Amino acid sequence: MSHFLDHAATMPMRQVAVDAWVEHAQALNPGSQYRSGRAARSVLDDARETIAGLLGAEPVEVIFTASGTEADNLAVTGLYEASPLTRIITTPIEHPAVLETVRATGAQVDHLPVDATGHVCDLSLLDTPAAVATCMWANNETGAIQPVAEFAARATAAGTPTHVDAVQVVGRLPVDFHALGATTLAASAHKFGGPRGAGLLLARRSPAPVPVLHGGGQERGIRPGTLDVASAAAIAAALTEAVAEIDSEAARLAALRDRLREGILTRIDDVVVHTAEPALPGHLHLSFPGAEGDSLIMLLDQQGVEASTGSACSSGVNRASDVLLAAGVSDHDARGAVRFTLGRETTDDTVDAVLGVLPDVVARARAAGMAG
Numbered sequence: 001m002s003h004f005l006d007h008a009a010t011m012p013m014r015q016v017a018v019d020a021w022v023e024h025a026q027a028l029n030p031g032s033q034y035r036s037g038r039a040a041r042s043v044l045d046d047a048r049e050t051i052a053g054l055l056g057a058e059p060v061e062v063i064f065t066a067s068g069t070e071a072d073n074l075a076v077t078g079l080y081e082a083s084p085l086t087r088i089i090t091t092p093i094e095h096p097a098v099l100e101t102v103r104a105t106g107a108q109v110d111h112l113p114v115d116a117t118g119h120v121c122d123l124s125l126l127d128t129p130a131a132v133a134t135c136m137w138a139n140n141e142t143g144a145i146q147p148v149a150e151f152a153a154r155a156t157a158a159g160t161p162t163h164v165d166a167v168q169v170v171g172r173l174p175v176d177f178h179a180l181g182a183t184t185l186a187a188s189a190h191k192f193g194g195p196r197g198a199g200l201l202l203a204r205r206s207p208a209p210v211p212v213l214h215g216g217g218q219e220r221g222i223r224p225g226t227l228d229v230a231s232a233a234a235i236a237a238a239l240t241e242a243v244a245e246i247d248s249e250a251a252r253l254a255a256l257r258d259r260l261r262e263g264i265l266t267r268i269d270d271v272v273v274h275t276a277e278p279a280l281p282g283h284l285h286l287s288f289p290g291a292e293g294d295s296l297i298m299l300l301d302q303q304g305v306e307a308s309t310g311s312a313c314s315s316g317v318n319r320a321s322d323v324l325l326a327a328g329v330s331d332h333d334a335r336g337a338v339r340f341t342l343g344r345e346t347t348d349d350t351v352d353a354v355l356g357v358l359p360d361v362v363a364r365a366r367a368a369g370m371a372g
Contacts, residue, residue, distance in 0.1 A: 003350045005307045007282060007343030008140050008168060014193035017238035020230075021195055027229035031218065040229045047229075047236035054243050055187075055202060056176030063201040063219045064232055068167040068188030069097040071201035074222060075163040075184035076101045076134055078209020082161075083131035089160070090134045091120055091146075092326035097186075098134055098165055107131065117276035118144040118327040126154040132183075134163040138173070141310035141323045141339060142274050143283025145173075152181040161207050167191055170200075171242035172250070172280060177202045184209060189231070193344070194238035198231040245344075253342045254281035256351055260340060261286075263355040268362050272333050274324060282342035285310055287324075287333045291365035296338050299364055303357040310339030335370065 004012075030040035045059070052059040065071045076098060080088060088107040090098065093114055102109055110130070115121040118139060126133055133155040138145045152162045161183040166175060171192025177185055182202075189198040201223070203209060209222055216224030261284055265271055272287040288296065293309035300307055310321060320334035340354065 001353075002304045002306060003353045004345060005305060005340045005342060005350065005354065007346075008143075008191075008310075008339065008341035009308060010190050010196065011193050011343055012345065013190070013195060013234075014238045014241055016241050017189075017194050017234040020237035021234040022230075024230040024233045030227050030229055044227060044229050044232050047232040050236040051200065051239060054175075054239050055170070055185075056178050056180075057202050060220070061177065061202050061204060063203055063223050064227055064235075065199040065201050065223055066197055067199040068165070068186050068191070069199075070223075071184075071186035071188075071199045072097040072163070072165055072167075073101050074201055074212050075186060075203070075209055076132060077105060077212045078222065079132040079161045079163060079183065079207070080105045080107060081212070082207060082210045085129060085131040087128075087130040088132055088134070089125050089130045089155070091136070093118060093120075093139055093141075093144075093323045094134065094136055095140055095165060095167065097167075098136070098163075102134070114326055116328050118142040118274065118323065119276075119278075120146050120151070123147070123151060123154050126151065126160065127158055129158050130155075130160045132163060133160045134165065136165040136167075137169040138166075138280050139323060140168050141321060141337075142276070142285045142327075143168070143280035143341075144276065145169075145278040145280065148182070149180055156181055168280060171239060172246065172282070174243075174246060183207060189235045189238065192238055192242040194235045195231050198228065198235055200235065249344065250281045253346065256342055256346055256348070257282060257284050257340075259348075260284055260342075260351045260354060263351065264358060267355060267359045272329070274327070274329065274337065282346070284340045284342075286338060286340075287329070287336045288338065288362045288365065289333045289336050290370065291336045291362055292368070292370050293335055293337050295365040295368050296336070296361060299361040300338075300357070303361065305354055305357060307341075308339050309337055332370070336365075 027040040164182040170187035185202040187200040190196040274285040324334035
């Protein structure tokens with residue numbers, strides 16, 4: 001039996017989303033004026049209204065995309081291109097979807113500092129105007145929840161548009177786009193049980209990102225192309241169920257996460273815990289110094305436990321997480337990191353399974369040592 005503990009990477013598709021997708025899989029072009037096109041458009045409009053209501057936005061502010069990565073790209077690049085300024089403010093712990101997009105603009109980049117817990121700790125850079133300021137709501141590796149409301153308010157006061165990468169948050173924590181005060185916000189459907197290859201960008205009417213893609217007027221021109229009606233319906237169905245479960249799931253997952261953490265700390269020596277409150281309830285990121293992260297993941301996989309290092313590998317070579325390094329974790333300790341992220345399928349049996357095999361896995365990985 002396999003135990004899946006990588007919900008920060010993806011989530012099994014909810015049955016309500018599968019059903020909605022299948023129901024509307026034959027929908028035709030919603031931009032067409034004839035009857036079948038109008039029917040498709042009605043499904044799309046209903047999905048947009050549902051999503052807007054769940055996320056505290058207006059329907060016109062909901063832009064369908066192919067992924068959270070695309071939403072981040074459209075927002076950051078589009079807001080930067082709309083401004084006469086050439087400075088971007090971001091953090092060193094962003095997902096590559098934001099970090100690489102910021103780098104590609106060629107802008108002058110200033111980074112908000114983070115403390116040893118992985119939380120942004122100084123927002124004073126926001127007091128000087130910039131083309132755009134971007135900060136993730138919760139970190140994909142550590143689960144650290146960032147002060148995004150204060151971030152948005154402070155940047156807005158200086159006249160700077162803001163983008164929030166909420167890929168890890170939508171469907172896991174309550175979201176009110178208007179109350180947050182951000183200019184744009186990105187989400188990814190498969191993180192809350194929707195289909196893969198589908199995402200969302202919430203974008204205020206003004207200031208709005210200028211188009212990065214060209215060739216059609218769909219989605220206010222921000223994301224041109226024929227819309228995927230089935231995926232839109234599936235997103236709305238998955239998000240509806242996810243939002244209804246937020247409170248109960250947060251309490252349940254936090255209890256399981258805490259039991260997993262305490263079980264690990266009592267069974268294994270020399271463990272560094274990287275997840276610190278405030279954090280997402282299902283995240284637990286730790287290091288086992290002396291063991292290589294890749295070795296830990298492969299050994300866990302052999303025992304039927306699916307987890308991740310939390311950081312991307314480059315050319316197949318394990319390297320320390322930039323997120324952990326930014327928080328002051330040593331390269332040696334960061335290379336021994338493992339991320340367990342819990343979700344709807346996680347139970348007490350899952351936690352017991354991990355605790356049953358992890359001590360031996362860590363011992364074997366430490367015996368194998370560090371590469372290079």
